[in-house]
Amino acid sequence: MRTARIAMPKTARKGDIVEIKTLIIHPMETGFRRDDVGRPVPRDIIGLFTVTYAGTEVFRMDLFPGVAANPFAAFTTIATETGEFVFTWTDDKGVAHVEKMTLTVS
Amino acid sequence: MRSALLALVVLMAGAIAATAETRTSARELLPPELQAQQADDDANPGMLWVTSGQQLWSMPAGANAKSCSECHGDATTSMRGIAARYPAIDAKSGRLMNLEQRINNCRTANMAAAALPYEGEDLLALTAYVAHQSRGLPVSVRIDNAAAPHFEAGRRFYFERQGQLNVSCSQCHDDNVGRRLRGDRISSGLPTAWPAYRLDWQKMGSLHRRLRACSLGVRAEQLDFGSPEYVNLELYLAGRADGHLVETPGLRK
Amino acid sequence: MDKTQLIDRRDALRATGAIVLASLVPLPAAASPEAMTAAMQKILGTATPKPGRIKLDITPLAENGNSVPVTVTVDSPMTQADHVKTIYLFSPENPAPDVVRFHLTPRAGRARVQTSVRLATTQRVQAIAVMSDGSAWSDSAEVIVTLSACLDAG
Incomplete structure (x- = not known):
């Protein structure tokens, strides 16, 4: 089980610019490190983070080992309609963590 | 020297x-x-562990399948101020316990659950969640x-x-x-x-x-x-x- | 370096020996300048990014390179006709030059993104924005990365 946090308003007026901040627990292991007995620590990276809003992608982020552990992202989107946000973090092995939030637009 | x-x-x-x-x-x-x-709180990565702790708080554990919340209810009220008073003497055993040890003592004595490993993610998360309820209160x-x-x-x-x-x-x-x-x-x-x-x-x-x-x-x-x-x-x-x-x-x- | 820090080297090593244990772990080499150029050419083709329109906000002095907050803002109306398509961050002295890419659409409303990055050592971090008309804009910032005193290996 991964833990993620998403900060965004529950409601907005149509046309408002909504700010969204996200965090997720992940070591973002670079693959460049060695453990204390000299064995390489295998790479384990979230490489892709996407956000869809009522079915349309509104934000996409490609992450490399240079992104800090427990990745943080902040971005904006225009409130267009009441709908579901789907946040998907996908790691190197194709494993995805999904969170959903609803924005009510008036 | x-x-x-x-x-x-x-x-x-x-x-x-x-x-x-x-x-x-x-x-x-x-x-x-x-x-x-x-x-x-939306950028502080430590809040991720607080959130994990919040999830664990209401998750049943141990032979009796009890969760923390079954006895202690809503941590935002029941745990407010607790961490500010730790470490403290446990009345029953007379031992000095810090918050981690208190949580584990509660698990073994009251929940018939195994003690969580010190510095493991679960104990860190629960400790962070409980300590967070005292944020802003004086030690x-x-x-x-x-x-x-x-x-x-x-x-x-x-x-x-x-x-x-x-x-x-x-x-x-x-x-x-x-x-x-x-x-x-x-x-x-x-x-x-x-x-x-x-x-x-x-x-x-x-x-x-x-x-x-x-x-x-x-x-x-x-x-x-x-x-x-x-x-x-x-x-x-x-x-x-x-x-x-x-x-x-x-x-x- | 401050004059007061000019002390007998062996004394200094003795005093901080245990403390620097963690830094004995061999660090991977930095990306070569060729790798950096190649990474940038791959996204830009022959276009040369011009200075302006993009602003990279990052501390000039990072007290720990494991997590350095970054904000990138691009001056753009974010309309269908004129918007930011992608914001790139590059770190020439990290083992890999690519750090992160943000793909935006006009629906962002505003071209402002934030994250936290790793910086292996002191370097000039580069941000590039590629716009819907194909133009590229760049900003860069020198970040000095210092080492904490009390590292531990766990």
Whole structure:
């Protein structure tokens, strides 16, 4: 089980610019490190983070080992309609963590 | 010994002597962007462990399939102020327990659940969640009666020269507060941020992990997580931080 | 370096020996300048990014390279006709030059993104924005990365 946090308003007026901040627990292991007995620590990276809003992608982020552990992202989107946000973090092995939030637009 | 101390002193520029009145949270030694990150719950990565702890709080565990919340209800009210009073003497056993040990004691004694490994993700998360409920409240531990000998043992540990560098906690955290040690400024050693997210670890960690780093720093023996010596020291540090506000989850370098 | 820090080297090593344990772990080499150029050419083709329109906000002095907050803002109306398509961050002295890419659409409303990055050592971090008309804009910032005193290996 991964833990993620998403900060965004529950409601907005149509046309408002909504700010969204996200965090997720992940070591973002670079693959460049060695453990204390000299064995390489295998790479384990979230490489892709996407956000869809009522079915349309509104934000996409490609992450490399240079992104800090427990990745943080902040971005904006225009409130267009009441709908579901789907946040998907996908790691190197194709494993995805999904969170959903609803924005009510008036 | 003298050369080591000399080196330590010379490495430090500026000179501010610490007194009880001038003790401040290590938060104030952070650069502004990291202070801002700690203050923003939506950007502070330590909040991830608080959230994990919140999930665990209502998750059944052990043979009786009971959760923390079944007895303690809503942690935001039932746990408010608890961490500010820890470590504390357990009335039943007479033992001094820190928050981690109290949580584990509750699991083994009341939930028929296994103790969680110290420094494991689950115990860090639960401890962070419980400690977070005291954020903004002043530290106020009992140091009298049964706690008194523990406080005294912790105080002795704090002032005792240790390790190959032969320095005491006090020589850094009282005598040289605010002075530079490599890229850092030396803190007042207040234990108000813990468990804290440390950039060096790239994750959350306990106060005892931080104390183990201190022990390593002066090349003294690294004691076990939850060892009586560290718990006594934790009580002394908490007593010394009386009135300072809990800030869990802190952000530290 | 401050004059007061000019002390007998062996004393200094003795004093900080245990403390620097963690830094004995061999660090991977930095990306070569060729790798950096190649990474940038791959996204830009022959276009040369011009200075302006993009602003990279990052501390000039990072006290720990494991997590350095970054904000990138691009001056753009974010309309269908004129918007930011992608914001790139590059770190020439990290083992890999690519750090992160943000893909935006006009629906962002505003071209402002934030994250936290790792910086292996002191370097000039570069941000590039590629716009819907194909133009590229760049900003860069020198970041000095210092080492903490009390590292531990766990």
